[in-house]
């Protein structure tokens with residue numbers, strides 16, 4: 001028993017005792033005691049009614065009372081204050097959670113125990129095509145009708161994620177995971193993985209292309225080696241032909257590996273911004289190399305380079321960029337053809353371009369030329385020792401220098417490959 005309760009019981013005894021004493025004086029003990037008890041019960045009932053009114057009417061202020069009831073009201077007041085404080089803390093925590101979930105890059109949907117939407121963050125709204133608050137209270141299985149989602153929702157074990165096309169746009173792929181929480185409530189996490197899926201597809205295609213490119217020279221090499229070990233050729237001419245062919249195939253594999261390494265280096269190495277590259281000197285060397293590469297074709301190669309115009313960037317990547325474009329012109333332009341190389345400033349951009357009057361490229365190929373292993377003319381590419389990676393490397397290198405690559409070509413007339421570098425990349 002609490003001290004207040006003990007005090008209240010002793011007060012009751014005092015009331016009864018003093019009313020009995022007063023009653024004894026007037027010889028009306030029973031009446032006095034009954035009146036005192038009646039007054040006591042009236043006081044108790046009045047306060048009990050006050051309490052009930054306060055509880056049912058949810059009045060803000062607690063009623064006043066003295067004595068034992070005053071204590072009860074005081075305790076209730078304290079309890080109420082505590083409840084208000086907890087509610088405030090809860091609402092702050094809830095609004096913090098909502099703010100955090102709104103800022104998440106993933107979609108979040110909170111479901112009730114009956115799978116009705118309680119809350120949904122903006123990412124999930126756009127990924128799942130759900131409007132909020134209009135769709136609040138709707139069952140999620142009425143809005144996402146994909147069979148794999150319907151099956152997943154019926155399960156009791158959500159440890160695995162599911163992958164499905166986005167309800168709004170079937171070209172986009174989503175992953176989803178349900179996380180149960182609270183009392184039979186669920187939280188759905190969803191994420192757009194279209195780009196990861198595409199990367200994975202590209203990686204598979206790339207690996208199969210590389211294997212394909214490697215397989216043909218390896219087949220030739222192993223064929224010759226098998227033939228030489230079974231039955232070595234007697235005459236020197238056949239022997240030399242075999243060795244020459246093997247050498248060509250080994251060179252082809254070496255070029256492929258070199259190009260693949262160049263690509264992977266560019267994909268992983270950080271971009272340099274600071275080093276100054278003397279482009280005109282670089283182009284003089286490349287023009288000389290081009291003359292050697294196409295010496296049997298006797299091209300007419302011209303170079304016009306602004307000696308004062310330099311680039312900021314990576315000399316190896318720029319070398320690889322310009323060399324690939326110039327060497328392509330040499331490789332594809334027939335004998336006695338014209339190739340012109342230029343390096344100048346135009347419209348506040350530094351422009352490198354190489355033009356030839358070679359076979360040109362059909363329009364339908366142009367937009368694909370920078371894809372890895374894409375060739376407009378496979379035979380001509382292989383014949384001239386091409387790997388199918390030159391323009392992919394060139395595009396990568398130019399973009400790493402904030403520039404862009406433009407290709408214009410006409411069948412039978414020739415091609416022009418131009419690289420445009422923005423002003424922050426060049427120095428004059």
Ligand code: ADP
Pocket residue numbers: 324328329332333356358359360361369374375376377378381382385386387388389390391392415
């Ligand atoms: P490849 O090693 O096959 O030359 P590239 O990526 O350098 O690979 O070029 C892709 C394709 O673009 C080539 O296979 C070729 O068909 C075409 N091409 C590139 N440069 C020229 C050019 N100067 N003239 C005609 N076709 C070209």
